[in-house]
Structures are given as structure tokens and as C-alpha cells.
Amino acid sequence: MPTSESIKVAFRVRPLNQKETQKGCGVATVAHVERGVIEITNPSSEDAKQFTFDHVFGDQSTQVQVYNTVCAPVVNSCLEGYNGTIFCFGQTGAGKVSSCLPLRSSSQSVPHTHCRSLRRKYVQTHTMEGAKEPKEMQGVMPNAFSHVFDSVALNGSDESPDKFLIR
Numbered sequence: 001m002p003t004s005e006s007i008k009v010a011f012r013v014r015p016l017n018q019k020e021t022q023k024g025c026g027v028a029t030v031a032h033v034e035r036g037v038i039e040i041t042n043p044s045s046e047d048a049k050q051f052t053f054d055h056v057f058g059d060q061s062t063q064v065q066v067y068n069t070v071c072a073p074v075v076n077s078c079l080e081g082y083n084g085t086i087f088c089f090g091q092t093g094a095g096k097v098s099s100c101l102p103l104r105s106s107s108q109s110v111p112h113t114h115c116r117s118l119r120r121k122y123v124q125t126h127t128m129e130g131a132k133e134p135k136e137m138q139g140v141m142p143n144a145f146s147h148v149f150d151s152v153a154l155n156g157s158d159e160s161p162d163k164f165l166i167r
């Protein structure tokens with residue numbers, strides 16, 4: 001059973017990109033991770049506003065930290081049979097794609113097959129953006145797929161009473 005049924009909101013601050021650094025842009029958004037607070041400063045007036053979230057990640061946070069804190073509990077609940085959604089929202093350039101690294105599929109579809117060989121077949125017919133990166137650099141989607149398939153492989157043996165259907 002899920003540990004909590006409420007909606008959780010997380011905020012991740014991305015580091016300045018190369019173009020912003022070259023232009024001499026200042027940091028306007030600071031994460032106070034220990035307090036779960038994001039502070040946004042207007043560079044022209046130095047006025048700051050603070051916002052509180054369930055989870056806050058600074059510009060030095062890793063993909064693994066974000067996944068383990070925010071996403072893994074949702075995936076675990078899904079593996080227990082509950083519905084779950086991970087929804088990324090933000091303006092253009094905010095870092096959504098960098099956090100998620102979306103799935104790009106080939107023209108082939110995933111064949112219906114036994115769960116033990118499903119991951120192998122899936123990897124053969126699909127490529128995950130970021131999959132060539134070390135695990136700590138992969139985003140939400142590659143980590144979630146690995147999490148699901150690893151759990152199926154560990155718990156879905158022929159001797160196990162658990163059966164998995166992945167669509």
C-alpha cells in the first residue's frame with residue numbers, strides 16, 4: 001500500500017547553461033533543500049519571494065537523487081497495483097527534458113512475450129535517450145523503466161505467485 005496518497009510537488013533548479021554563463025547572468029533561483037524552500041530573486045530589484053514544496057533540489061542535485069526521492073516511491077506503488085503519475089511542468093528551457101530524458105522508440109513495437117525476456121526484447125526494439133550515459137546521468141524515464149523491469153525480473157519468476165502484465 002502506498003505510504004501516502006496525497007499529491008507531492010517537487011521543484012528542481014537547473015544550473016545556468018553555457019549561454020547564460022557567457023552572458024554573465026546571475027542566479028535568480030536558489031534552493032534551500034533542508035527547508036524545502038525555493039527563493040526567487042528579481043535581479044533588477046533584489047526583492048525575493050519564497051515558495052515551499054514537498055521536495056526541493058538545487059542546481060547540483062543528481063538524477064539519482066531526484067529519481068530516488070520523487071519517482072521511486074511512485075513506481076513502487078505502481079508495482080503494488082496502484083495508479084501513479086509523474087508529471088513534469090515548467091516553462092521552455094526550465095530543464096524538463098534534462099530531468100526526464102524521454103523515450104524514443106523505433107518503428108518496431110514491443111512483442112508480447114514472457115516477462116523474463118520482455119526487457120531484452122524491449123531494449124532491442126527501443127532506445128532510451130540517455131541510455132548510453134552512466135546510470136547516475138540518466139533521467140526519470142530510463143530509471144523508471146529499469147526499476148520496473150528489474151522488479152519484474154526479481155519477482156516474476158515461474159515459481160513466484162506474482163504475475164506481471166506490462167502494456
